[in-house]
Amino acid sequence: MSILSILAEEAGLLAKALPFPVVEALANDLLQLDPSGIAGSRSRLIERITHPHYRGIVAKFFDAWRLKAAQVTPQMIAAALLSTAFLEKSHREGESVELVWTGPDVGAGPLRHTEQALLEVISNANRRLTVVSYAVYNIPDICKALLTAADRGVAINIVVESPDRIEGQNAYSTLAQFGLTVTKRCGVYLWPSDKREVGDNGKPGILHVKCAVADGTILFLSSANLTEQAFKINMELGLLLRGGDVPKQVESLFDRLIEAGTLVRA
Numbered sequence: 001m002s003i004l005s006i007l008a009e010e011a012g013l014l015a016k017a018l019p020f021p022v023v024e025a026l027a028n029d030l031l032q033l034d035p036s037g038i039a040g041s042r043s044r045l046i047e048r049i050t051h052p053h054y055r056g057i058v059a060k061f062f063d064a065w066r067l068k069a070a071q072v073t074p075q076m077i078a079a080a081l082l083s084t085a086f087l088e089k090s091h092r093e094g095e096s097v098e099l100v101w102t103g104p105d106v107g108a109g110p111l112r113h114t115e116q117a118l119l120e121v122i123s124n125a126n127r128r129l130t131v132v133s134y135a136v137y138n139i140p141d142i143c144k145a146l147l148t149a150a151d152r153g154v155a156i157n158i159v160v161e162s163p164d165r166i167e168g169q170n171a172y173s174t175l176a177q178f179g180l181t182v183t184k185r186c187g188v189y190l191w192p193s194d195k196r197e198v199g200d201n202g203k204p205g206i207l208h209v210k211c212a213v214a215d216g217t218i219l220f221l222s223s224a225n226l227t228e229q230a231f232k233i234n235m236e237l238g239l240l241l242r243g244g245d246v247p248k249q250v251e252s253l254f255d256r257l258i259e260a261g262t263l264v265r266a
Contacts, residue, residue, distance in 0.1 A: 003069045007080050010068070014061045015084040016248070018054050023085040026058065030078035095244030100222060103235035114224045115231040117240045118212055119145050125154045125214035130254050132159040132209045135225040136177040142226060143182050156186040159254060159263060161207040175266065177226075189263040210238075216248035 015023055029045050042062050049055045065077060101111040112120075122129060122145040129149055150156060160174045175183050196204040212220045222238025224230035241247060257263045 003072060006068045007065075007072055007077070008084070010061055010064045011077070011080040011084045012088075014057065014081065015088040016245075017057050020085050020089045022049060022051075022054055023081055027078040027081040027085070030074040030081070033074040095246075096242045098240040100220065100238035100240050101236070102224060102231060102233075103237075112240055113231075114222060114236050114238060115141065117220050117222075117238065118142065118226075120240070121212045121214045121218050121220045122146060122149055124218050125149050125156075126152075127215050128155045128157075128251075129212065129214050130157045130159070130251055131212045131226075132207075132254065133226040134161045134206065134208050134210060135227055136160060136174045137226070138228040139177065139226050139231070143178055146178070146182050146186065150182075150185040157189060157254065157258070158183075158186050159189045159191075159207070159209075160266075162190070183266075188266040189258060190266050191262065192264055195262055211250060213247050213251045216251045218242050219247035219250055221250075 026045065026049070029048070033041055046055055046059050046062065049058055065072065098117075099111050100114055100117040102114040119141065122131075122142070129146075131146075146156060158178065162174055175188060178186075178188075191207045193204055198204050210222050210224055210226075219241045220238065221241070222236060224234065224236035224238060230236050254263070
């Protein structure tokens, strides 16, 4: 890979991870630097970034610059950062959000149906898909869509509350609701009881998230569990987001929970 390609890749990663004003301020600081003075200015530039998470990202960028493209001037770095940041800003501003609803028809305009929105996320996945739910029951169309996604090479992670029983409901196997054909082709993850905090009432926390994210670009976030009742007769409200930062942030959140061992393979 050429130096310019490495520079473009690293600048793109930074522009995606940071808000535009932070990247713009960093680029403006770099424009003022003497090419021979970057080593002594590194700490000062990093410390000017107040948010600790963003500060760490910029520090990694500086390290990559030094190791992979040390001969590139601060002015070239600034130009690359500004170019990618403007492109990323345009992408973020192109974000779309739709309401997703199951419940009584009150003539509130065209609203996406819950199951329809979830199926759209699954069908749009080309590389990876993360599906999270508290409860799972009688969802044949979702299972069929998951298998179709697996057939086209999508890497699928499913996160569920319990493999056996949801408190207060009839006992049923959550994993059995997906079927062996689905679970064998997906990574299925649980939140072990010994990794949960316990409240003052003696009860542990529960995994109550309901969402699906495809390729870090489209996100379904809802009150609805993966159940027939939630799809057909409950009153459920959610959002379908395309573009912007949020889908990628949700995808990364669950990646980190798996990497940290908070979520473990069933």
